[in-house]
Amino acid sequence: MLCCSSSMESRRDLQTLIERAWGLHDGLAEEIKNINIYFCRFCSEHGRYYSIVETPFQEKEGLIAIKDSLKEVGNVLMILQVR
Numbered sequence: 001m002l003c004c005s006s007s008m009e010s011r012r013d014l015q016t017l018i019e020r021a022w023g024l025h026d027g028l029a030e031e032i033k034n035i036n037i038y039f040c041r042f043c044s045e046h047g048r049y050y051s052i053v054e055t056p057f058q059e060k061e062g063l064i065a066i067k068d069s070l071k072e073v074g075n076v077l078m079i080l081q082v083r
């Protein structure tokens with residue numbers, strides 16, 4: 001009986017980890033989607049295009065890498081849950 005109880009608890013723990021990984025993944029995906037580059041209106045009206053970036057490109061790349069890693073973690077956890 002202890003074995004079955006432990007197995008059920010492990011499955012619940014895995015399910016919790018899966019939900020957390022995908023929740024973080026989705027949150028980061030939304031954050032990345034909201035990162036924008038704006039162009040200075042005055043400059044563009046005068047033939048110059050200077051971008052005003054709220055989040056540096058390197059930071060965006062880092063967020064994308066973390067998001068991709070969370071996707072992999074979620075996938076591995078789902079495979080473990082099936083076993």
